Amino acid sequence: MSQSADVVIVGGGVIGLCVALSIAQRSRLSVTILEKGLATGEGSTGASSAVCRFRYSKQEMVELARDGIAGYQNWADYLKCSSPLGKYQRHGNVWLGLNRHAYEGEVERLGKLGVRASYLDDAALSELYPALNRCVRRPKFETGEAHVCRGGGRHLLEFDSGYMEPGDVLVDLVNACRAHGVTIRFRSEATVIKQSGGTVKGLGLADGDRITTGVIVNAAGPWCGRLMLAAGIDNPWPLLPTRVQIVQIDRPDGLEGNIPICADPASGIYFRPARDGHQIIVGSLLEKDEREHITNPDSFLRLADDKFIREKLFALERRIGKIDYSKTIRSYSGLYTINKADVHPVIGPTPLSGFYVANGFSGHGFKLAPAIGRLLAAQITSKSLPGDPQIEPEFLAFDRAPFRIETNSVLA
Template identity: 25%
Template sequence: MPDTTSFLIVGGGLEGLAIAYSLAERGETDVLVLERDTLCSGMTAKSSGVVRCHYGTPSLAAMSWYGIDVFTRATELFGDDMSFRQCGYVVGVAENNVKPLEANIAMMQGLGIATEFIDHDTMADLWPGLHLDDFALFAYEPLGGRGEAYMSGMAYAATARKMGVTIRQGTAVTDLLTDDQGSVYGVTVTDGSRIHADHVILANGPWAPTLAASVGVDLDVKAQRAQLVLVDQGVPTPEVPVLSDLAGLQYICREPNGELLVGNSDHQTPQYVDPDKYVNRADDSAIEKNIVKLGHRLPDMPDPRITSSYVGAYDVTPDYNPIIGPSPVDGLFLATGFSGHGFKIAPAVGKLVADLLLDGKTTLPNVNADDFRYSRFAEGDLLFSLHPYEGAGEMR
C-alpha cells in the first residue's frame, strides 16, 4: 500500500468509488480508496435502487437527471449495465398534494427533465390491479426505474482500477493526521501505518462523523432506520414502474424475480440507530403497517406472503440533503449525509467532487454546488424542498 497519495478516499461504497472514477476520468490516477470491510458492503448494499428525478430541490433533480444518462449508457461507459432497468417511475398524490406536484413537475420540466402528468386510465394500463380511487394526480418519468447499487459500485471500482486507481479492502481508517496548523495531511489505518495525502475525502456515510469530530468538525449526520419488506403476490409481478405512493406514504418496486419491495415514505417520526449495531430485519409493527398499506393499494393479490425483510440506514442531515464540499479544516473534504438520495445521484456526486477538488467549481448543468456546503447549517440556510409534500418529509 502506498504511504503517500494525492487523493485518499475513506469509504469504498458507491459514492467513494464514483468519486475515484471521476478523478481518474479527469486524469488524476494517484487515488487511493480505503474500505474497512469489502467494497459496497455498508449502506450501499442496503439501497433499494430507485432511480428518479422527482425532487423539490433543483440541484438534486438535475443531479439525478445526469445520473439517468450515465445509468442508461453504463454498458458503453463501464462495459457493465449495472443492472439498470428503465421500467419508469410514477408519483401519485391525493388531493392535498396536487399543488406541490404541479409545481415540482413545472420545475423539473424547466430543467429539461422528461416527466409528464398521466391520467388514471394510463396509470391503470401501466400497473394493472392497483387501487387508484384515492389518487388525484400522477406524474410519470418514463426514463426512471430501478438499478442495483452494489453492481453499480463494483462497475465503478473495476473501471477505476483499470484507470490506475488503487483500492484496498479490509483497511479501516482509525485516525486523521493533522499538522501544527490543524490541517489534515493523511490517515492512520488499523495496522498502525500512516498514509500521507494532499486531500482526504470522507465518503463513509454514517461513519463519517466520528472521524470528522476527531479534528473538530461537527457533522450532524445520523443513521436513520429504514425498514423494507419483500412480498410475493402469489404470481410474479409483471414489469411495472416504481410507484411512489404519496397518498398512502409508501413506495413499491418490482424486484427482478417478480416480488415486491415495499418501503416507507412517512419520515415524520424517524428512528435512529448505531450503524454497527442494529437488527437486520423489520419489526412487527413496521411489517404490519407496510402490509396493510400494500393490501389497500393491491387488493386483488392472489396469494400474498412475506418472503423476507431487511433494514438499512440513511445517513441523514438536518435538511435531508448531502454535505458535499470542503470542511472547515484544510485538507479534509466531505461527501456524506446522502439521506436516501445517494444511489441515483452517485454519478453526479463523483463528477461534482472531482470538479470541486480540481477546479473549485462544477460544470454539472443546473447544479449549484453551494447548495451542499457544510456551512449552510450554521448559517441557518438549510436546503429544503421548494414544494414539499404533506406527510412525506424532505425525501422528495
C-alpha cells in the same frame, strides 16, 4: 507500513467509488480508497432500494438527480468499460395523486429541467398499469378495516425513472476504478487524521499502517461522524445514521401488466419491481419511519419489525390486490445518514484544508452518486469535463446555511 497517495477516499460505497473513478478519469493523481469492510456494500449502498427518480422540491436537486441518473442510463460510458454488469431498468415512476389538482405545474417545471413527465388521470393510469388501484383514501392502518375506495386523483408519471441493482453497480465501480489505476484496500479502517497548521497530512489505520496524503474525502456513509471527530472538525451538521426498513415479496400470481416504481403518499409507501419483475420491494415514505437513529452503525437490527411488515404489506395489498402470504416474505434493514438540519447532503471542502465531505444523503445518495462523483472530482482536481453537474458547488457546501424545507421526510 507507510505509503502515500495524492487523494485518499475513506469509504468504498457508491459515493466513494464514484468520486475515486471521476478523479482518476480526469487527472493523474494517485487515488487510494480505504474500505473497512471485507467487500463493498457493507454500508448503505448494499441495502439500497436504488430507486432513480427525478422529482425534488429544489431545482438543483432535480438537476443532480437528472445528471446522476444519466450516469446510470449511459453506464458503460460513465465507467469507460464495454460490458458492465449493471443495467438501468427503466420502469417509470408514478406519483399517485391525492386529488385532482395534485402536482400542479410539475410537468412543466420538470420539463424545463430536461425531465420527461406527464399527468395521468385515473383512466390513463389504469390503461398503463391495470394492477394499480386508483384510490386516494388512506388505508385504516390502525384497524385494518376495509374502506370504500374513491378515485379522482391526478397522478404524475416520470417516464425515465428506473433502478439499478446496487450489487452490480458496486462490482462495476470496483472494476472500473481498478482499471483506472485506483488502489482499493479492504479491511482498512481509517482511525486517525493527521494534520498540521490546519492542513491534512495523512491518515492512520486501525492496523497501524500510515498513509501520507494532502487530500482526504469523507465518504464513510453512516460512519461519517466518526471520521469528522477524528479530524477534529467543528461539524455543525447533525448527520444521523438512521435505521430504515424494507419488505420484499414475490410478485403475486395473476397480477395484470407492469408494476412501475410507485410513490404512494396516501398509504405512506413506495414500491418497485425487483429481480426482473418477479419480486416487489416496499419501503416507507413516512418521516415517522425515519426516527430510529443509531449510535453505533456497526450494531443495529438487520431485519424489519413485524409491525412494519404488517403495515406496509397491508398498504401494498390495498394498492395491487391480494398478496399471497404463504409465499416467502423477506425483510431487512439498512442505515442511511439523515442530515437532521434540512435533509440535504453536505459536499465539498471543510475548514480543515484538504479534508472534503460527501455526507448526509438520506434516501437519495444512490441516484445522485454518479453526479456527486463528478461534482467533487471537479472541485478536487480543478478540472471540469463535459457531463459534469452545472449547479453551483456552494449549493450543498459544508459552510452553507440550512435550507428551509416543507417536509423532513424522504420526499424533501
